Each structure stands twice: as structure tokens, then as C-alpha cells.
Amino acid sequence: MNRLAGKTTGFSVCSTIQSETKGIWMWCVPHPCRDDVTLVLLDTEGLGDVEKKDEKNDTWIFALVILLSSTLVYNSMRTIDHQALRNLHYVTELTNHIKVRSSEEGEGEASADYAQFLPSFVWTVRDFTLDLLFDGRRITPDEYLEKSLKIQSGNSPKMALSNTVSNCIQNFFPTRKCFVLNRPVSQSKLKVLDELCDSHLDPGFVQQVTDFCSYIFNQSKLKTLSAGVIVTGSVLGNLAVMYVDAIRSGSVPCLENAVAALSKIENSAAVKESCALYRRLLGERVVPDPKTGAIGEKDLSGIHDVCLQEALRLFKTNSFKDEDERYQKDLIEQIKEVYRGKCSENAELSLCNSLLQRLSEKLGHASYLRPGGYADYRIQLDSIVQTYRATPGKGVQADQVLEAFLKDREENIRDIRRTDKVLTQRMHLLKEDKTRADRQRYEAEAEAAQREKKVMERRLGELRAHGVHTEH
Template sequence: MQAPICLVENKNGELIVNQQALQILTSITKPVVVVAIVGLYRTGKSYLLNRLAGYNTGFSLGSTIESHTKGIWMWCVDHPTKPDYTLVLLDTEGLGDAKKGDSNNDSWIFALAILLSSTFVYNSMGTINYQALEHLYVTELTKLIKVKSSPNPDTEENSADFVGFLPDFVWTVRDFILDLELDGQSITSDAYLESSLELSKGKCPRDQMANLLRGCIKKFFPERKCFTFGFPMNNILLLKHLERVHDSDLDAKFRDQASNFCSYIFSNAKPKTLSGGIIINGNRLGMLVETYVKTISSGDIPCLENAVLTLAQIENSAAVQKATNHYVEQMGLKVDFPTETLQTLLNLHTNCEKEAISIFMKHSFKDSTQKFQKELAKILETKMKEFIHQNDEESTKRCQTLLNSLSETLKEAISQGAFCLPGGYNLYKKEREKILNDYDKAPRKGVKADEVLQRFLRSLAMTEESILKSDRALTEQEKALEAEQVKRKAAEKEQKFLEGQQKELQELMEAQQRTYEENIKQLERKMMEERVQIMRENERILNIKLKEQEKLLVDGFQKEAEKMAKEINDLQEKIKSAESDETPGIAKALDCLGTGMIFVLPGTGKLVGFGVKAMSYFIPKK
């Protein structure tokens, strides 16, 4: 993108997704690092984002008392240090504009910035004080966002649930002129933020409200970073048009501070990820934007769980299609019709199917009932049958054409009565054997070679019997012996043909078994990876909560520490349960998958089902 574009319009207090911007966003296939900035209007938010984009101009800065940015604006640029990611910058409408008249509008802009970003930047002026804390909507966070879809609207959600998906928090303090010192010692910007968030032991309502604000920030944003910025320059006239100022004209200290901020974001801002390690690309982010804005516009509270489920439905359908397309494309490239044996075709099918399942696993998530995986299995089964049918058709066509060509002389001789004379049967046999030998030597006849040959021989049976009976050079005994031999050979060929069919049926059953085993293996691997990811998330949150609780106890806030104990206990129980109870969730999923994987073998109408108990060795034993 050469310039920013409005992503979410704010018209008369109503939020509307800009379809042009959405189209740009959904076309991004790379994972996205999303940096959103929020703060009071006229505090220089847009300037910081322009620096991240690598330009002085881009997001509109404005130079008057009016709020210049309306809604949420987006700028997608190449990540300067991580080429596998796209950097998505979100500039939000300034909070606290008196002309809006509706504070709810500010709160929804804030909520959207939280929901969409992986790094959330709060921009304030002067110092970190009560007023700056007050304009962060953290106390309303549980009213603005739901993590889980609960049937009980009064159910209070655990802050640990929020921490699992909330973005990293960066506080930028502009026009900061104080010395970073505490108790006579120099401190860092981070230490300044933490000291500002320490709870007060005062009992007055203002102190209690300040403690509530500080506690919410620490509770919801356990990973925090702070940057302080001095004045960009002393020339007030130039300050009004900062986008026109060359870097060399900026205050050297401010230049370094801005550079440090950008370096931190480039190095530490994470890709947007949902709980369970679900990586968000531009397409997925676009779907989330639509879902959240639609929910807010309807008067409901955005629910992360519902949004993820909606996203999963769309993405899993797309994953099935991607996997199917890959299978069809690869089979089309690799299969050279007709294959000499069915097993050759099935081997190619197994390899392409394995790749297709892997693609589905990579792009799908939250397929808890394996609905989409079963759908893919059925589609691939249908596609396999189509390839088998095409292989049969190509083989039949080639063999029939070959036999028509080889038997042309024989059929002409028969029609002219060339064998209706003494010794004619032996002449006929000789001609027929030549046809069979030439047919046998012909390459690439495919899987229907025996079946087509059997039909050809059956078509000659009555003519052959007639020639044998009319040959006066043979005695009746010789004719009887010859007829018996013909029947025996026909029976042998028929038996060989039936054995071939039985072998193909067995090969199909084995292929279906491999299909089931591959689905089980890849599903189990995916579920184990997701389980490990969730355990890591819970352990990370637990460690943060334990440190926070310890700090509260040291500072003498016993009551607050006790409140946190329930969250800590819940997290410990989750981790303990996941560590000690490895198999039931996986076993349930495998059982669900197995129930849906019942196949019909092509050409037989025979149902083949696979139960999970037969595959129990896939589940790790203790």
C-alpha cells in the first residue's frame, strides 16, 4: 500500500467496514503483525505510525484542535526486518473529542483496537497520571469484550482468559519533560510505568478508583513496555507541520527515542495469534474485522469464541477446498492413464491424499467434531473413485481398440467362410493364438486387459464351436476332446479374472485402511501440538500471575492477592489436568472421526467402516 486507507468508517456514530480496504486486507496471505495506537485526539498518534511505516507522511497528522482521524485507518506495509510477515498499522480516531457527544463510540473504537491488534500502543501526553489512566477503558474491558459464549450473561469471566488473547501493551508518553529518577536514582521508562501502576494504600474514593485502573492494566496486560518522548523540536511553527520536518531538524534526543521505539516494535511485536496458536493472516484478520463490526453494529458485545468459530467455519471450508484442489492437481500430474495395475494408481492416490490431509491440517482449526476432516475424506474418496473410473475407461478403450485392430483379419476370414473346410478349425486356432500372443505382448493395456479379453473370447465362442463342429477332418472324439479343452481354458481364464477382481477389492480395502490411518495419525499429531501450545500459554499466564501475586503480598495488599488466588488455582488445575489426562480428548476426537469414515468400495457397493478400537495403538500408552 502506498498510503493508508480507512478500514472502519465512523459515520454519525455508526461503524461501517470499508469494503475496498477489506479487499486489500483479505488479499494478504502472510501472517500479520498488527500494531494499533489509541489515545486522546491531538496527541501525535499518527506520527508514530508513520515512523513505523518508514515515512514522515501517510496517516494524517492535522494541525488544528479538531480530531483529524475518523474511525480506524489501516496501512499495510512490508515488515522491515521479518520478510515472512506483513506489518499492519491501525490508526484510531482520537478519544475524548467533545464534539462526538457519545462516549460509547470511543469505547467501541478502543475495543476494536484491542481485538484486532497484536501490539496495542496507548499514547498520552505529559506524564502517566490519573487522567491518563482514566482515558484507558480497561475497567470496562469485560463489558466491551466477551471471551466465551456463556449462557449466563451475569457470569464473570476470568482475567486469565483475557490474557490469553489480549495484545502486548506499550505506553508512549509524549512531550515528557521530567527527569527519569526515583528516590534519587536514574530509572528506565519501564520502571517509571511500573512505579506509576503501584497500588496506593489511600482509602479515599479517588485513590480506590486509581487502584482499580492500575489493577486492571496489570491484570489484563501483564506484559508491558513504556517509551517516553521529549519535544520533537522547540520551533512551535514547525511542530504544527511535523510531517514536513526533515529528521536532521528534529531534536537529537527525540530522534533517538523515536528510533528506539521503532526498533522495539520491529523486533518484539508478535504476529497476531488467537488462543491455541492460531496464526492470523490478512485474510483471517479481515474476517475478524467484519465479524466484530457487525456484532457491535447489532448492539451485541463482541465475543472472541463466537468470532473464532465463525472464522473457523469459513477457513475450514476453504481448507477442504485447498486440500481437494491439491489432490486433484497432483493426481492429474502424476497419473499416466491407464496404469498397468490398480495398485499403481492407489499408491499415487495414497501419496497425494497424504499431502492433501497435511494441507487441510495446516489451514484448518477448531474442527472439534472433525466435521470438515470427514468431509474432506469423503470428497477424496469420491475423487479417487473418479480417477479409478477414468483409469478403467482409458484401459477399456485402449484394449478394445487393440483387439479390434488385431482381430480384423480373423473376423473378415470368418465372414467369408474361410474356416468352413476340412482342417479349418486348426487354421482358426492358429489365427486366434496369434491374436492372443500379439495382445499379450502389447504394452500399457492397463487394468481392464483381462476383462476386455474375456469379453472378446466370449464373443467368439459360438463361432468357434460352429467351426469345430463343421470340421470334417476331425473325428467326433477329437472334437469332443477339443471342446473340453476349450471349456477348461475358458474356465481358467474366468478364474484368473475373478482372482484379479478379488485382488483389486483387497487393494481397495487396504487403501481405505491407509486413508483412515493417515487421517488418524495427522489428526493426533495436530491435537498434540495444539495441546502443547495451550499448556504453554497457561504456564506463561500462571507464571505472570504468580509474580503479580507475590508483588501484591510484598506490598501489603493481602486482600488483592487473595482475589488472585482463584485464578491461579484454576490455571494450575488446567495445567495439571492436561498433563495427567493426555488421551481422552484425543480418543474422543478419533472416535468421532472413525464414526464418520465409512466408505463404499467402487464397483461393489460394499460398505467398509473403521472403528477407533482397531486403531487404538495410535494413542500413546503410559
């Protein structure tokens, strides 16, 4: 298993009588030979451990890895004999712990019904020391396996169990392969096996393991369900949850029910994700007119079509057995609802902006650039806002459009206020200058009149002094 992961350590390599692996350990690594494929390694605890208190535990672990795997690798030690076959008796109980169809229709399921979804079968015989010779002819490990699976004569219970196991393996696993592996090192070095490099291992063992890994990498098929549906990471996760829940509840995992449940889970998630993509794309690509806040109907329709196709492509990538395109139709209906909402929003924006444009036709900027212009502008703007708000039938976008309208005029308001302040101050200064000039002129005229009066009085005094009679 570690070699399949491309490592020398990872899964525990036990050198004692006590089992270290409990339950099922999972290791996911990129497939070394196929792009966009993940190699999922499931290492189970040893079957038949005498320390286990519940004998059913092995049966359920065996059933679970059968359900989750595309290739089942079964390890045994030294030789394939009747005892080795009897140790694999769990295969005889598969039909009691796995159902292809629902309970109402599952009666009388044949081996062929199981064979179409069960994994391929690889038997690895470790610490193999025998010569592969039969009737004086060298045979292959595969031939060795097939000869070991032949039905033997005899009526003893042990022989009957061996024959039943052989029969089940042949019927349930039409694709079979066998590898025999030498002992990798001497007994004394087994304790540090995971610390040794290939040069310290038996050369024959290294080559056998290399052949084994090559077969797994190149011959193992993608995990599929009925109708050739490929199992993705999310599907595998949901399958594991459903199967374990079924086992823990005391029911029998059913492939048909699992597929139906997966279809609902995966397709509902695909619909949600695809609809979210449509909303995001529509929001990004719809660019409103800076003045009206709306977009042309033809442009909006074109953007909708493009976003719809991208959402559908995502759905088809993530969908799972969408029979009769039920979930795809649901997605399209949801997208149509979003599009109708966008069209309605666009129409409301156009209507509201048209109303504001008509009401603000006389709200010219330049005409208010004068002293007192800010107050007049505010009065006119407040009147427009009151009239707009009082006009019925604007829709839910009314406040949004009004807010944008007022925000768009903030610069005008600041400009008018600033100009009003400057011109008003200047006007006050001019008035002050005029008042000051008028006062100075009055004072000058009064002073001139006073001087003239004094001159006249002086002349009159001189005339009196010379006896000149004057009349007033």
C-alpha cells in the first residue's frame, strides 16, 4: 500500500502479533499515470483478529470496502489452500449484507447482478516460497489462482465451505489477478522493514512489487456506479456516509437506494452552485448606464443567454444521474426566475430614472450659480424629491434610484453652495464699500458746506466792519 502511494512509510507495517490498523485507513494521492484522477487507498484491519469481540465487524468491513473500491486486493500468507479459502468466507455472505435493488425488488438477485458493480479481485500471496510448477510445467500466478479455485470433491463441512468460497469468487469477481511475493528480507530485519531501501530488499520481491503496482496503476478501472457513472471525490464521501449510516442502523446497504440518494444530494448541490454562478456572472457582466442605471433589453437578453450556457456547463460537469433532466429543468426555472427579477429591476430602474429626468429638467446647474442660488436650488430639489416620492407605481427600486440621483448631484450641490457663499460675501463687500463711499462723500460735502459757510460769514463780517449795509 505504501508502494502504491509512492512512499516507503505511511500505512503501518506491523512486525508483532498485535494488529495496528483499526477499521479502515484512507490515503488519497494523485494517480501517478492518469491526470485528473486520484488514487484512493483503503487499508483495512486484518480480518479474523482473535482480539475482536464482535465477529460481525469483519463482515461489515469487508462489505464496506467492496462497496467503495474498484479493485479489491486480498492478502494471504505462503499459499492458497483450503484454509486460505475458508478465511475468505466473508464473500459468501455478501448477498446478505449488500443489496443491488431495493428490498421490495431485491428477491432473487443473481451473481451477475453483483458482478457488474463489484470490484476486480487481486489476490496477493506474501512470503511465497513454493515453485510454480504443475504436472512438470511452470505456470503463472494467475493459473495458480484459477487452479486453487476449482471445485474439489468431498462432502466434509470444511470442503463444502472452501467450494462455496471458490464458487462465490468466480461468480462475483469475473476479473481476477494473482501475485506471489517473496519474503522481502530475513526474519531479523522484518521489524525495520519500513526503514530499508530497495537495495536491502530481496531483488525478486522488489520486482514482484513493481509488477504489482504497475498492474494496479494501469489496469484498475475508475470507480463507477450503475450506468457507468464515475465516482468523484464528493460522491465517494457521500457514499461512505450513507453506507456506514445504513450499517450502523442495522439495515443492509442498497446500491439502488444509494444511487437515488446520491442523485438528490449531488444534483441539488450542482443546481445550487450553478445558479450561484449564473447570479455572479450576471452581476459582473450587466453594466448599467451611468445616467439611467439601466441596461438595454436586447443587451440584457444577450448577457443572460451567455451566463445561462456557462451555468449549464457547470451543472452538467457536476450532475449525477440526472434522469429525465429533472434537476437541469429545475436549474433552468430558477435561472429564469432570477432573470425575470433582473428584467423587472431593470424596467423599474428605467421607469424611475425617466420620472426623475422629467422632474429635474429645469434643475439647471448654471442658473443657480449666483448669490442665494443654493437656497433656491435646495427648494427646487426638495420639491422634486417630494413629487417623486408621491408618484405611485415606481416599484421596489424607487429608493435606490432616488439615492443614486441625489448622490449624482452632490457635486452640483457643493459647487452651487460654494459659489453662492463666495458671491454673497462679495456682494456684501460691495455693499459695504458703497456705503462707506456714500458716507465719505456726504462727510466731504458737509465739510465743504461748512467751509463755505465760514467763508461767507467771514465776508459778511468784513462788510459790516466797513459800514456796508446788508440785507438777508
